[in-house]
Amino acid sequence: MDTANDRAAEEQQWIARIAEQDRTALKLLYDRYAPRVFRFVIRMMKDEARAQELVNDVMMEIWKSAAKFEGRSAVSTWILGIARFRTLNAVRGYKPDLVGLDESPEQEDHSSDVSQVKSMEQLRVLLRQALDRLSVEHREVVELTFFHGYSYPEIAAILDCPENTVKTRMFHARNKLRPWLERQGVSATDAGGVP
Amino acid sequence: MNTQTFEEQLAWYANGTLDEAERAEMEAWLAAHPEARQRLAEIDFLQGTVAEVTADEPQLDPGGFDLLMAQIDVQEQEQELELELEVVETSVAPELTEQPEPVWTGQPEKPGLAQQLREWFEETFQWSLTPAFARVAVVAQFALVAVLGTALYLPQEEAGYEVLSGETGAVTAIEGVVLVDIGLNPTMTLAELQALLQTQRATIVGGPNSLGFYRIQLADAEPRPALRAHSAVIYLQRVEP
Known part of the structure; x- marks a missing residue:
């Protein structure tokens, strides 16, 4: 049975082997985490070539510093923490087009479509566009929660911030998205909930 | 917990990572607040959208691991080369080799023999203030003493006897005499x-x-x-x- 505890123990063993320069263990860890790291990075900075480089930068850092890993956090938390740190460094000085949702020119266009019936896929495409306009701080909390499935204490460890900060950022991210969702006509029924 | 707290934790109720106690409290709160279901539905929709990897999103390069291995190889070769260069530089011209920062070990560093000799020269002769010709003279004296001292330890031709005049007897036993x-x-x-x-x-x-x-x-x-x-x-x- 591959429980979360089994996986955690297995990953701890891999890290111990990597600390002894075991490339096979690095391959196992790479196969499990590189796709997740890549997904996190690419969604934060939208630069495929740079994202590929950053994945290898993260893995190289794991290769070099595995001996220093003390196991005080889960391996996955440690790896995503490295990825997040390097991603923030990469985007430092880089100012993405963070137009406020309320100021978004597309906002008016789509608002005029409220009466139109949209498919779920259309709604998701529009929501992704809205997510891209969130700040880095809000976006990373959303990604770590809904794509990577971390708890708020785990996200606090990855971001190296208090748990309440994580909750607050999620709250604000939702508040920025909510008006857009309502204008798009996303209701409990659309989302598969109970009306 | 108050309404604000429940609202803040709703996202992690949706992703299933609240602990048992938090989850039970959340479900009780949701049952008592039907209006919160709308927000939970929004979160579910958000979660489904974020969790989905669409076909137009870039994929991780399948050759990424091979590239990583190549990077590690290059780095290790560079480290080996640096080590070899350090060894060569140290053996050829140690004074030209950049010395590492001294590390405080808690004990005073013991100077080497050359350093002690240099310090003794400095204290005795104020070496750094001595003119060059005087340095040559002092060094020549020490060299002469060293040569003569060494000569004392070289094997000497056995004299037949010693004389008060200091001259050794030239006449030694000869066959027939x-x-x-x-x-x-x-x-x-x-x-x-x-x-x-x-x-x-x-x-x-x-x-x-x-x-x-x-x-x-x-x-x-x-x-x-x-x-x-x-x-x-x-x-x-x-x-x-």
Whole structure:
């Protein structure tokens, strides 16, 4: 049975082997985490070539510093923490087009479509566009929660911030998205909930 | 927990990571607040959208791991090369090699022999203030002392005897020649000595040495008994070839 505890123990063993320069263990860890790291990075900075480089930068850092890993956090938390740190460094000085949702020119266009019936896929495409306009701080909390499935204490460890900060950022991210969702006509029924 | 807290934790209720106690409280709160279901539905929709990887999103390069291995190889080769260069630089010109920052070990560092010698020179001669020609003179003196001192330890040709004049006796035992070291009474007069030499057909060939002995050459094959019995002779020893 591959429980979360089994996986955690297995990953701890891999890290111990990597600390002894075991490339096979690095391959196992790479196969499990590189796709997740890549997904996190690419969604934060939208630069495929740079994202590929950053994945290898993260893995190289794991290769070099595995001996220093003390196991005080889960391996996955440690790896995503490295990825997040390097991603923030990469985007430092880089100012993405963070137009406020309320100021978004597309906002008016789509608002005029409220009466139109949209498919779920259309709604998701529009929501992704809205997510891209969130700040880095809000976006990373959303990604770590809904794509990577971390708890708020785990996200606090990855971001190296208090748990309440994580909750607050999620709250604000939702508040920025909510008006857009309502204008798009996303209701409990659309989302598969109970009306 | 208040409404604000429930609202803040709703996202993690949706992703299933709240602990049992938090989850039970959340479900009770949701049951009591039907309006919150709308927000939970929004979160579910958001979660489904974020969790989905669409076909137009870039994918991780499948050759990424091979590239990583190549990077590691290059880095290790560079490290090995740096180590080799450090060894070469240290062996060729240690003074040119960049020294690492000293690390405080809690104990004073013990200077090496060269350093101690340098410090002694500085304290004794104020070496850094001494003119160049004076340095040469001092070094030359030390070199001379060293050479002479070394010469004392070299194997010396064995002298037959020592003389007060400082000259070593050039006459040593030779095949076919009878040599005798002879000690004479200090009260012996020159006339008595000449008479003794004439009667014994002897010739002084060396001495006196530090003990006052002379080396004489005899015409006969053996010292005559009269020589041994002479009252002025206090020492008589044949020099063996």
